[in-house]
Amino acid sequence: MNALALAAIVISNAWSRPAIGTGVVYLRVANRGATSDRLDAARTPVARVVEIHRSVDSSASMNGMRMTGVMSMQPVNAVKIPAHGSVTFAPGGYHLMAIGLRHDLHPNERFPLQLHFARAGWTSVTVLVRPI
Amino acid sequence: MNRAAWFAALALVLVCAALVLARFLLPTGAQAADFTLTDQDGQPYTLSAHRGHPIALFFGYAHCPDVCPTTLSALARAKRTLGPASANFDVVLVTVDPARDNAATLKRYVHLFDPTFVGLTGTEAQLDPVYAAYHVYHQVDSGKGSANGYIVAHSSAVQFISPDGRLRGTGDWSDSPAELAVLMKQAAS
Numbered sequence: 001m002n003a004l005a006l007a008a009i010v011i012s013n014a015w016s017r018p019a020i021g022t023g024v025v026y027l028r029v030a031n032r033g034a035t036s037d038r039l040d041a042a043r044t045p046v047a048r049v050v051e052i053h054r055s056v057d058s059s060a061s062m063n064g065m066r067m068t069g070v071m072s073m074q075p076v077n078a079v080k081i082p083a084h085g086s087v088t089f090a091p092g093g094y095h096l097m098a099i100g101l102r103h104d105l106h107p108n109e110r111f112p113l114q115l116h117f118a119r120a121g122w123t124s125v126t127v128l129v130r131p132i
Numbered sequence: 133m134n135r136a137a138w139f140a141a142l143a144l145v146l147v148c149a150a151l152v153l154a155r156f157l158l159p160t161g162a163q164a165a166d167f168t169l170t171d172q173d174g175q176p177y178t179l180s181a182h183r184g185h186p187i188a189l190f191f192g193y194a195h196c197p198d199v200c201p202t203t204l205s206a207l208a209r210a211k212r213t214l215g216p217a218s219a220n221f222d223v224v225l226v227t228v229d230p231a232r233d234n235a236a237t238l239k240r241y242v243h244l245f246d247p248t249f250v251g252l253t254g255t256e257a258q259l260d261p262v263y264a265a266y267h268v269y270h271q272v273d274s275g276k277g278s279a280n281g282y283i284v285a286h287s288s289a290v291q292f293i294s295p296d297g298r299l300r301g302t303g304d305w306s307d308s309p310a311e312l313a314v315l316m317k318q319a320a321s
Contacts (some may be wrong), residue, residue: 017201018244020237022280024197049279055198057306058285069304070269071199072285075278091202092306098197099279104240132208132245 005120008033009081014113014127016098019105023047023098025113025127029079030086039087040078041116044127048100050113052076055092073097078118107131160300164189164293165265169226169252172239177224177252180297186320187222187293188303188312191268193229193284194241199305200225203290204245209309210316211246221316224250228270228286230259266291292319 014027023046031037042050058070071092079094081087089095096113105111109129116122164179164187171177179187188207192200204225211218225242227233230253233241238251253259263270267287274282290303292315300319303312 017197017205019197019201020194020240020244022195022197024201051278051280053198053278069288070271070285071288071305072271072273073198073278073283091198095198097278097280104244106244132205132212 002119002121005033005035005037005117006123008035009037009117009120009123011115011123011125014125016105016111016127016129018107018129018132019098019101021101023101023105025050025096025098026089026091027096027125027127028086028088029081029115031081031083034083035119036083036085037081037120038078038118039081039115040118042096042113043116044098044111044113046102046105046111047098048102049098051097051099052079052094053097054094057092081117105129160298162299164291164297164299165262166297167258167262167265169254169258169262170235172235172242172251174235177250179293182222183297184295185220185222186295186300186316187224188290188316188319189224189226189266189293190288190290191226191228191263191266191270191286193227193286194233194237195229195280196284196286199288201245203288203305204242204249206305206307206309206312207290208246208249210312211248213309213313214316217320218316221320222250223248224252226252226259226262226268228263228268228284229272230254230256232281290315292316294319 010030012028053073166180168178207223242249242251270286288305292301294300301315
């Protein structure tokens with residue numbers, strides 16, 4: 001772990017939705033450092049596995065005809081966080097998939113999440129399950 | 133421009149035209165196709181038996197962590213925004229993953245968002261004609277190495293049905309609660 005790199009990574013607005021079986025985490029990762037980093041793993045005690053996924057709007061490749069849009073998801077090995085930049089994990093885009101939830105996620109619940117960065121190492125955040 | 137480029141341009145125009153036509157294959161005002169499936173309590177649910185209720189109908193599955201909860205959440209908020217005016221509005225999720233979504237699973241899932249939401253499942257033989265009637269694409273994708281088992285790519289449209297059983301507009305997962313509330317109001321009127 002690189003202490004300087006860890007100090008450069010700022011996680012904010014980590015939130016989730018009510019779920020059974022498979023949950024989601026959205027958040028914003030900012031990199032205040034001068035070197036890019038990569039989010040390449042995550043884990044939480046509330047789920048068996050956490051994977052990075054990206055939802056893909058197939059209609060984007062069909063001339064923007066969202067009405068016929070087919071949504072799918074692709075696992076992603078890592079997400080680059082550019083130097084002096086940020087990446088927002090949000091509905092319909094990058095998200096963390098919490099697979100094998102050990103209990104249903106209910107509104108207003110909080111749970112811990114650890115994120116791993118290639119340079120910065122592990123860092124922890126608290127995720128809020130947003131009420132509907 | 134050379135010949136190949138002209139053909140490419142022509143092909144693009146034809147694809148666009150086909151997509152525009154596809155958009156209107158479910159014309160507003162047409163009778164919504166009837167079906168009988170099994171609801172979250174294990175009881176039969178027949179669409180035409182719910183005349184008098186406006187309905188928001190969409191397709192998804194419980195192992196879907198991003199797009200489906202986004203849609204359920206926005207529909208729940210839209211319904212809440214309308215208050216008593218939306219009291220008899222039925223929000224109905226039809227599974228695209230009958231292998232994993234039984235009635236009990238769907239009940240736990242949709243009721244996380246709103247205790248009035250309906251979740252429907254059935255056999256493939258029961259579901260396939262429903263997917264066809266509502267032009268719902270769904271494809272199990274198991275080859276991506278996800279611990280989620282498999283992912284189901286699926287159409288994200290929300291069909292609104294008026295109390296007299298007619299198609300009255302379409303939304304999708306990316307619509308805000310306010311946008312969905314407008315569609316709900318329009319379907320109920």
